[in-house]
């Protein structure tokens with residue numbers, strides 16, 4: 529359960545005083561997520577999420593994340609909105625952490641994604657890429673290729689405890705990715721963490737996207753690569769081409785990928801797998817077992833890295849190109 533920072537009822541009531549959301553009726557920690565502390569609150573005016581921003585979130589980035597949610601919602605993409613206090617402010621401080629109240633989004637994230645879910649997430653990723661264009665703030669990706677080696681260095685000495693030979697294998701991948709990482713591809717605002725637990729559905733209909741706390745400006749196709757990893761592998765580690773095809777065709781129905789993006793996709797998917805492997809490995813080795821958080825398995829992402837190393841072309845993910853260049 530991701531509650532790193534606990535709060536008392538008195539603290540919470542004082543924090544909520546400047547908001548116009550009615551009397552607090554109940555609140556409880558949310559048993560999901562690994563990054564921030566989240567609480568579900570019921571007030572006289574409905575349900576709200578209270579988020580306390582934890583270690584990996586830089587306070588200076590919060591106006592970007594919260595502003596982006598407002599911008600995307602205005603462009604028609606359903607996502608939660610930060611609630612403004614009576615004085616207009618959206619960001620406060622609670623228990624020594626930056627904190628915000630966020631509107632509650634109805635829906636459930638898909639525990640077993642189907643090709644239909646994948647098509648919908650492909651579409652919403654492309655819509656987000658197009659909608660982000662009018663957003664007037666920008667944020668560098670703090671977890672892109674240049675950040676991987678410093679992150680790896682914090683785990684490298686202990687990696688072989690997780691699996692013998694891991695250290696040498698990851699070193700080789702890092703070198704390959706650092707040398708061949710593409711640049712100059714279409715870029716803009718990306719979500720960067722568009723996993724199933726961040727995409728809600730009501731029945732078969734996508735009801736919204738949450739968790740913009742890794743959003744940044746980077747290559748659009750990198751975001752697609754993150755999605756391929758997060759949505760299209762089966763529990764046994766096999767890549768499901770039907771899901772890949774659905775996700776990519778959903779994406780292309782809104783924003784066709786360029787030939788250069790298609791060519792770079794295997795490298796981007798390999799790098800996207802390494803990025804999540806590295807943060808998971810760091811947490812695996814460093815977050816104490818007693819912490820109220822379910823640690824995610826880095827080895828799942830090592831298997832994806834191994835898969836992508838051997839991919840020759842994006843067609844193997846299910847990409848069908850019409851030859852149309854775009855954006």
Ligand SMILES: Nc1ncnc2c1ncn2[C@@H]1O[C@H](COP(=O)(O)OP(=O)(O)OP(=O)(O)O)[C@@H](O)[C@H]1O
Nearest residue numbers: 558560561562563564566577608631632633738739
């Ligand atoms: N606006 C919202 N509406 C409804 N539920 C929400 C909302 N925001 C968060 N939640 C709930 O809280 C959980 C954790 O939220 P979130 O994914 O933002 O946390 P996180 O710690 O940043 O997670 P992650 O590990 O995905 O980065 C979600 O899976 C969802 O159940």
Ligand SMILES: N[C@@H](CCO)C(=O)O
Nearest residue numbers: 562721723804808824
């Ligand atoms: N989505 C991430 C956790 C939040 O960054 C993962 O599955 O490793």
